[in-house]
Amino acid sequence: EVLAVDPDDGPYGSIEYTIINKLAHDRFSIDQRGRIATLQKLDRENPVEKVIAIKVMARDGGGKVAFCTVKIILTDENDNPPQFKASKYTLTIQSNVSKGSPIVQVIAYDADEGLNADVTYYVDELEDATEELIEIHQSTGVICIKESLVGLENKVFNFKVKAQDGGHPHWDSSVPVHLQVVPREVSLPRFSEPLYTFAASEDLPPGAEVGSVKALAVEPIIYSLVKGTTMESNKDGVFTLDRQTGALKVDKNVDHETTKWYQIDVMAHCLHFETDLVSLASVSIQVKDVNDNQPIFEANPYKAFLMENMPA
Known part of the structure; x- marks a missing residue:
């Protein structure tokens, strides 16, 4: 008032x-x-x-x-659930991976702030024996191996990871994880970098290349994007990845004022005796600003009132 x-x-x-x-x-x-x-x-x-x-x-x-x-x-209300960056995580690991080794990091974002945005991760919906093999760091989302996988070659483990925020009442969401164990002698595709960082100007035309990812393997490699769940993780298909070359291209116009960073996961697939071997890497893309907006008056029209016969 x-x-x-x-x-x-x-x-x-x-x-x-x-x-x-x-x-x-x-x-x-x-x-x-x-x-x-x-x-x-x-x-x-x-x-x-x-x-x-x-x-x-x-x-x-x-x-x-x-x-x-x-x-x-405006003060925050806990009205947003955590959202995982990807809709599903699929990966292959060798049976000789060391105990305690990190195998993948799942990430969920919460649009709220403060405690309402604090995300805690849990392994959920475990199959038999999975609980003895898998653990997750509750604050980082890093999944690790608890016990030796030797003897579990060619086994497949499916489970879910739940992300829960710190609000009261809380919100949560989950994402499926598909984990396949292969013998130690099977060579997996390996990306040249665990994290790629590129920049894209917001005036790039569709079809322009932003950068490329590269993985090495004995067998031929097919590249693909992990399906995102948010605008920032490419839910709308703003970026595409060439299946053969790994070239990352703009498929739709990007706008710095709408999204300043994209965080995308990419996969490298290769086939080994009918077994699909999958490795993951992450890509960060910064959208560079260009001068594409004109000033806008906050009020239109502005109103002014004058008394008649006012002195100059």
Whole structure:
């Protein structure tokens, strides 16, 4: 609530309030007692609505005006579940991997903030014996091997990882993991880097190459993208990967103002006696800004009031 005071008598002392900036005018109303109310549900995760400045004009009955700004800061509500970067994790490991070795990291993001965004990971829906072999770091999502896999060659383990946020009540989500064990003598495809980092200007045309990934194996390699679940993990198919060469290309226009970074997982497949061998690597893509936006006035039109016969 805002309050403007005019010491004049009669109509000259009456006050009329108006919200004059468009962003706030579309989301808030103000009555003639200066009480501000919302016109729609607001979302803190929308960058435009996280902090909103309301510019209020008070006009008396004689046309004189005064202005003030009210800053609205939205506080967080735990209204978003964690979202895994990928829709499924598939990988192959050799049976001689050491106990305690990390084999893959699963990552979930939560759009809330503070405790509501703190994610804890659990291994869920285990098959027989999987619990004795697999463990996950609860804060990082790194999956490790607890016991020797020797003797478990050609076994397949399917389980799920659950991500739970720290809100009350909490939200959670899960992602399936498909793990195949192969003999130590089977050569897996190996990426040249565990993490690739590329940059893409937001004015790149569709079809332009951003960079390439490279894996080595005895058998021919096929590359593919892990299906993402969020905009940042390529859910909308903004990027494509050449199956033969590993070239990463822009398939749709990118926009720095919408998404500044993409985090994508890529897979290298090769076939060994009808067994699909799979290795994973991660790709980070920074979207570079170009000057493609013009200034926009916050209010359109602006309103001004002048008393007649005012001195120059």
